[in-house]
Amino acid sequence: MLTVENIEVVFNSYVLVLKGLSLQVRSGAITALLGTNGAGKTTTLKAISGLLGTEDGEVTRGRITYGGEDITHMAADRRVAAGLMQVMEGRRIFQDLTVEENLRIGGYLERDGRKIASRRELAYDYFPRLRERRNQIAGFLSGGEQQMLAIGRALMSGPQVVMLDEPSMGLSPVLVQEVCDIVLRLNREQGLTILLVEQNARFALAVADYGYVLEDGKVVLEGAARDLRHDQNVQEFYLGAGANDRGRFSSVKWYRRKKRWV
Amino acid sequence: MSWSSLLSLIVNGVVVGSVYSMVALGFVVIYKTTRVINFAQGELLLVGAYVCFALTVSYQLPFWVSFLMTGVFCGTLGYIIERVVLRRVVGDPIVSVIMITLGLSIVLRAIVGAVFGVNSQVIPSPIPDGAIMVGGVPVSYQYLFSMAFSLVAMIAFGAFFRWTRLGLAMRATATDQQAAMAMGIDVGRIFAVSWAIACVVSAVGGVLLATISGVNLGVSHFGLKVFPAVILGGLDSIVGAAVGGVLIGVIENVADGMFKSLLDIDGFRDVAAFALLVVVLMVRPYGLFGQRAIERI
Structure with missing residues (x-):
């Protein structure tokens, strides 16, 4: 229903933030975008909702289609009218x-x-x-x-599509659970398609059907949320499990251990 | 100084102040939605007054018709100014924006001077002569009319911002432009509309002024008086603009009269407003009605 094909986003005409990112949001599903700070999650959402212009950013390559229509350069208010709504980070x-x-x-x-x-x-x-x-x-x-x-x-x-940017940010675990339930209910009861951006991978993978992991402006991993939950890399870097070899961890400089799959 | 002369100073002050209020209102509307500090606000008043004058005197149209046409003309003018001039500097540093509005004020004044001449002009008032006595002081119908008209205009604007869809969208845009955009609000259009509104209210102020005491090019200094008025009231408050304008009008009039009769000092009028401004800013830096940013702790 919503397809992002190989987009590049440039800020201030020289800072390349998204480097050929592709993803698909299936109708009626909850799709999660995971990644650390600066991976390009929010930028991806803004490219979809058309809010890049206010920050001097633009999509320089690739295209975004929604319901078969090319919306890459459509004005933000027309995208809202078409049924795309973003809940921005920080509420x-x-x-x-x-x-x-x-x-x-x-x-x-x-x-x-x-x-x-x-x-x-x-x-x-x-x-x-x-x-x-x-x-x-x-x-x-x-x-x-x-x-x-x-x-x-x-x-x-x-x-028709709601894009949630870090809805769990700054909330207590009880409230995160509450938001989690609401997201699920909206999806089931109202048939809303949801694109969820989260740093809290536990929350995101608990509700999502499908997930993408972003790093440095690209998708580095994707799959059904069920599979991602058990993926070793995701476990180690996002869910806090797996890093049991403490001795070796400290012997390596932290920035060298910083997650990379390549 | 006698009671009756004080009272008449106050009445005069309220009338002039109600014109200040209108101009201040325009200023606040622009500032609130677009965060542009408009130094050309006084010139917009000038344009309104002269256009209405031309329509009533040169083209012999009935006052109310030309008043309406002036409103339409100035609204369009504001819309065009935003679209053509200010749209290009959205997001630019504040200094460039200020320079633009200063330049705009010079251009507008020059155009008005070139088209209408530099003589003082008075618009024949539609209000009959005569006065009622208030506390032993005669207050002319004309004065009453301007006060009432400003009051109605203020209330209308308050209601507009509070209850209409467009007014609400303007307030939302004022609070958070990007979030407003995400709600599907065409922010560019909101900017243009706020300029149109600002031009219309300034023009109304100009017409009121022109029927009371006449206008000449020097009247554009009303634009400067707006600063004490809006800062007194708080840069982002509609009520503040209204009250601030009237307050400045009264204070400068009374102070001027007092200094003249008691100390024999002339021309305190223009200083009074700014002196007051300094005091107010020391006590309440966000103005009397300005909003403090909401902080949750």
Whole structure:
């Protein structure tokens, strides 16, 4: 449904961040993108949602298609209208607006009042805490509630694909579990296609059907989430298992041990 | 100084202040959504006043018709200015943007001077002559009208930002441009609309001013008075702009009158506003109504 073919993304016309990255997001599935800081996960999402322009980045090669249509250079608002919605890293709710106003902005492109109302009810059903706090200024919500709001706001546009960028960031384990459940429920109950970017690989591989591991702007590993969970490299570098040979670990300089598969 | 002369100073101050408020409102709208500090705000007032003058006097249109046409004209002008000039410097360093607006102010003033001449002009007011007595001081209908009109305009704008879809989108854009974009808001269009709105309110201020005391090219210094007004009120607050404008108008008028009658010092008017500004900034650096950034701890 959503295909990224061999894209290159360049920032400030000379910093090459994505170096020929390809991936596929299947309709109705949860796809996870894993990788460390700077691997290019967020850049990939922004290339898909069309937000690179604000950061002086652009897709210089390759193409992104969505539902058979080439969207590589489409304006961001038209991609939202087409059903692609990104929940940005760090939640990025509108702090000075109330919870309800935030939701209304999420449904900005929808002009049908009844649809807006029913989607708002849907968001409140998934996140009852938001209903309680509907008239509060969003900036005063707790981190978990802000994340709920960010996801609820994304639902307001009636998306087909939701891209979640680090939804577990800065949340306690209990809340991570809660977000995890919500993501699964949205996928099962609403049939949402989800592209999940995470550093928390345990969380991501627990919910995802398929996963890609990114490093240095390229996909270095991909496979069904089930297989990735048991992959030795992933276990060692992302799930914290496998590195049992402590003696040898310390004898090697840490930067030389830094993960590399080549 | 007698009570009645103080009162009349205050009334005059409120009237001038309501014009300041309109211009300040325009300034705040632009600043809030685009983070551009617009030094050409006073010139936009000038354009509005002269266009309305030309329509009423030279083309003999009824006041309200030309008033409406002025609004449309200035809205379009603002839209075009954003599209043609400021769109090119989005994301550039603040100094270049300031230079652009300063340049814009010079260009606009020159154009107005070239087209309409440099003489002082008064727009014949649609409001009948006459006055009501307030506390023993006559307040003309004209004054009442400008105050009421500014008040209505302020309330209308408050409602616009609070309840309409576009107003909400403008506030969202003001808070976080990239996130607004991710919501499907065409940020470029929001910028252009905010310029259009800013031009319209400034023009309204200009027309009010022109019916009260007339305009000449020097009136563009109203643009400078906007700084104490908006900084007093907080750069990002609509209410602040309204209150700040009126407050500055009253304070400078009263201070001017006081200094004249008590100390025999003339021309304190222009200093008063800025003196007050310094004091306010020392006490409340974010302005009287400005938002402190929300910080959760």
